[in-house]
Amino acid sequence: ETGVTQSPTHLIKTRGQQVTLRCSSQSGHNTVSWYQQALGQGPQFIFQYYREEENGRGNFPPRFSGLQFPNYSSELNVNALELDDSALYLCASSKDTYTEAFFGQGTRLTVV
């Protein structure tokens, strides 16, 4: 158990729809980052939040957005879903950017 919980575990959406994925971090973990992992590939960094502000972003379009809340929960929102968005989405939390990051089990998103 890493203390990081993601919901839902599985999700099926239709192309063009919007989706919100949720992550509940350990108490005291001010940093949360989100990743997209396609089947058979390593995770790709989407963005990172520190104390509710985005402080790093990977090569993902603006339709990928996020929020971090004071209660150590966070959201990943994806608008205008495309078939290629089908992947495992992982969140990871840590006390700060230089300490160990703990991953959730992921949300498997399928876009049809």
Added chain:
Amino acid sequence: KNQVEQSPQSLIILEGKNCTLQCNYTVSPFSNLRWYKQDTGRGPVSLTIMTFSENTKSNGRYTATLDADTKQSSLHITASQLSDSASYICVVSDRGTYKYIFGTGTRLKVLA
């Protein structure tokens, strides 16, 4: 361009044998290097984390080494077990952008 490359891409060994996985990176400025174990369809689990000044770190049968001068790391697994079958991912943190850069992983299969 910041990159993390791992080798071999896949590896099959017999139970009880040792193996070594390699990670080369070009990330600069360097913050830390982490090794994760990821079972299929699940979130990565941290094995070790090393900063610039650390050369070796062990976690049970897992021993990671880091040479910050040559930008190389290795993960040595001793007396392998069937449960070691998984993907092993090397992750390097960029101190400038706070991004985590993932390697594509080494798929390890341990056979009885």
